Amino acid sequence: MARPRNFDDDAVLDAAMMTFWRNGFEATTTRMLEDATGVGIRGLSNAFGSKEQLFETVLKRYFAAVQANLEQVFAAPGRGAIDMVFAGFSQPEPPEAIAHAGCLMVNTVTELERTNAAIRALVTAYRAYWKDGFLTALRADGIDDADARAEFLVGALWGALGQIKLAGDKAAAIPLAEVVRATVRGW
Template identity: 75%
Template sequence: MARPRKFDEEAVLDAAMMTFWRHGFEATTTRMLEEATGVGVRGLFNTFGNKEQLFHTVLDRYFAAVRAQLAPLANLPGRDAIDAVFAGFSADEPPGAIAHAGCLMVNTVFELERTDDTVRAQVAAYRAAWKDTFAAALTRANIGEVDTRAEFLVGALWGALGQIKLAGDKAAAIPMAEVVRATARTW
């Protein structure tokens, strides 16, 4: 008979997510996951599968959290929704905050050649959700060239998030975000 789990799966997933987010899939070792979660590798893998399966679960969890953050944007006027996304880069974060690690999905793009098709599909779905969010905002604002401008906004967003990953500091995205905000105001 299997022993009952003696850990909070939600808390373990959150700890694993933070570890992958800070270090990436490749650099995250099973030892790092054990230390971060407080659960032995056997317990982790018996519950969530191998490292790849755990990563898939973490990406799904991250995407669900971002979807929840995107939902209120649908209630804002289009220009305000776009501005809110890029204004968020200016918010102060304390040293060591996860915001200084960028975006888990965008960071995963840096490792795509070393990941599997499931991860590629998860990243593509995440990107599509952002594009759809921007397209809806542009449509609500009666701004033309919706597809082109939504692609521009996704590219700018991912570029800003990539800057954070490269610099290890959320402030690295502010110049790009300010240019995007100014550009969007002219549409």
């Protein structure tokens, strides 16, 4: 008979997510996961499977959280929604905030060849989700060449998030975000 879990799945997944987010999939060790979650590797494996399966679960959780936030941002589609996305980079964060680690999905791009097809599919779906949000916003304002401009916005967003990861500071994205905001206002 299996023993009941003596931990909160949500708390464990949140702790694992922060660990993967700060360190990446490859650099996150089982010891780091044990320390962050307070659950031994056997307990983690029994509950969530392998490290890769845990990572996939964490990415799905992250994606769902981003979707919930973006539903509010894109509730009134148009350039204003796009501006809100890029203006967010200018919001100050405390030094320990996870925002200084960039985006978990964007950070994962550099590790895709070392992960399974399901993880690659999640990252691809996440990118498509952003593009669809930008595309809907652009079309709502009747912006010409919306598809190409939505691609530009996704590239700019992912570039800004990459800047954050590289610098370890959310403020590193501000110059690019300001250029994007000015560009979008000119469309």
